[in-house]
Amino acid sequence: MRLNGLLLSVLLLALPASATEDLLQFESAEQQQLYRQLTAELRCPKCQNQNIADSNAVVAVDMRNKTLELVRQGQSHDEVIDYMKQRYGDFVHYQPPVQLSTIWLWLLPLLAVLALGWTVFRRSDSSQTAVVGHADEQPDHSDLDAQLQAMIDEATAANRQQPKE
Template identity: 60%
Template sequence: MNKWLLAILLSLSLGWAYAQQDVNTESTANSGAEENYQFADEQQRQLFLTLTAELRCPLCQNQNIADSDAMIAHDMRRKVYQLIQQGNDEQQVLDFMKSRYGDFVHYQPPVTPYTMWLWLLPVLFAVFALVMITRKQRVQEPSDLEEKLARADELLKREE
């Protein structure tokens, strides 16, 4: 019983510590640690916002680099900003990021023979499952049933 109580108290204290850490991280992030980028025109700014929303943080994996506070996301935003300032267009920036971090970094990966399996395997599995289910539910043919009944009758006659 004491072990359970100790485990519960430990988990509660760790949860509280993590909650405090999140609060401290949020207050630090909102206290001016945000990057302020200067753009020559509104088109560059929109391109920056679009790209940072389309690029995935390699560390967080389910966040784009615009929303992530990971150090690598900060570095990626800075690199996107530098590439835009150098006059690169959207495709050139995406190509640079893909060459550096792989296709995973973009939320819209290209269709390749490897990524095609991501679409085909679930469909093939569903077809296979449907075939297996219909095979199992197939009703036995009457001739087979008649044969079994005849054998059962023979066995009953032998016992008498």
Template identity: 50%
Template structure:
């Protein structure tokens, strides 16, 4: 058991050095923009996962494309617009408010209101049953 513990302790620093960032930028600001965009863009294949977290091949391609576009001097808006044009508004975690994306903005609120309405109706029905009223 001690040998296993020693082996893990000696190999631990080697494992941490194995992970390296493969994207190199000219400035820290470009690297910061890269990280922001990776969190802002959603993987088209994975459900509700940013391209920063996804292991899907399409996310890897998107990360490389974002890095390339940053190096080419494109703005964040141009990069996001490129991916929205290619994959649709779904790819953006902050889609614009348009008739097509209205359900994305209003859906959670409507679901909460519907749930509150159901709970209220169930509570009202329970009170009527407790009072002995006819429940039909």
């Protein structure tokens, strides 16, 4: 618990590091929100896995400026993303498009879950049929108890019939 608190405070300390936004003027809070969202979603094509809000590479700065310009013109989220994709390709957006080449990103996890579910199902099914009669499930002991009781009775009866020598 204390460790969690410590981790959380360290994470909170790291927050201002990504909030290096210049003093930009927006017409509305919506535009500001859109600009924030876009710069977080767009990926810097020069860097290895940084969004353009996070990078100071020349191309990232240019993309931020272009984003700002387009947002100020009143373009929508999708319009700005398309504008960037036309120039820098699908790579530039962190959300990959559903295509023949990317369909596996969705299919593979689905297939894995299905295959796993199927295996588990098969397994529980076969263990039920194969292991019936063994002590796998809650076995019925009444039979054994009866047998044991019968043996005890037999033994005591035999004992009585054979008195001490």
